[in-house]
Amino acid sequence: MSIFVTVGTTSFDELTETITSKPVQKVLQSQGYDKVTIQYGRGKHEVENIKSPSYSVVGFRYKDSIAEDIASADLVISHAGAGSCLEVLGANKPLLVVVNEMLMDNHQIELATQLYRDGHLFYCTCSTLLETLKSMDLSALKPLPSPKTNEFTENIVSYFKL
């Protein structure tokens, strides 16, 4: 099983460091994960690649599209960015959002919190990541309903007679 970690367009060194820390890697391995891919953006340090037959870690800074990485993952661990959250949930993948405590007043966290309340994702900080990984039950997550784009189109088209 594989995990994809994404920090978005900025950096979130605390998250990359926590993910690659010994205790977290141990837990991940014990849960059957054997491949971790990390998109670490503008992070200070490059992620050290690990290649062993039973466990691998691969890092990259940016890609034009991370859709494939999301699609091939069994679990996505992401920063609280709205774009990332919606892309992962739209691809119907289990999502664990790690909130950056340095950006607490950021409005993107409002969205992640609401999606957590509605049961679409799990939610933690770097300091609670280990505990959350141990305790969360991915089968409890509910899929995100599809967007009401058609209703929006109809509303506009009929009002403005387009």
Add this chain to the structure above:
Amino acid sequence: MDIWLWALLSMLILLLWILMRRLTRNKQPTRILAIAGSGGHTTELMRLLSSLPTNLERHYVLANTDHFSKKKILELESKISTKSNHFTYVIPRSREVAQSWISTIFSTLFSLLYCIPVILKSKPDIILCNGPGTCVPICYTALLFKLFGICRGEIIFVESICRVTSMSLSGKLIYPFATKFFIQWPQLLENYPKAIYLNGRIC
């Protein structure tokens, strides 16, 4: 007697002119002015635009420092049509992230100067925006020109999906004047009853 005749004649000419303008306007495609912001705003805006009919004449406003939006606009346009029938206007960014509020006031006033030619050139029937700072001076300029009958200037505002419990500043400033004001979470209805909630997110 002469004065009355002249008055009547000029009234007739004015009426004829308005009628002619209406007739010629009807033949033109509906013009939509989409206001791009940074990052997430633009991604949402492009999704909204691509859900609308393709026969609209699309005009775009973007900030001079915004290369991401420029790329996204070209991507969308190449998807819609092979012949490029869109117009782009570049204006200075009204508010950088983390800019102080005092200097924001000045840079917003400054950007008003750039908004006037944008509205005069694009004469938008509809303005589509989803919250970047740039949309406030553009919308206000359009409202001013709407008073003089220069453009139809109807505003469609879509509040960002990130706004769950509180409205953005742009949203608050545009809410009283918008023709259609969409929100993506029902919690906002309490304080903004005129807003439209479609029982879920839009994009």
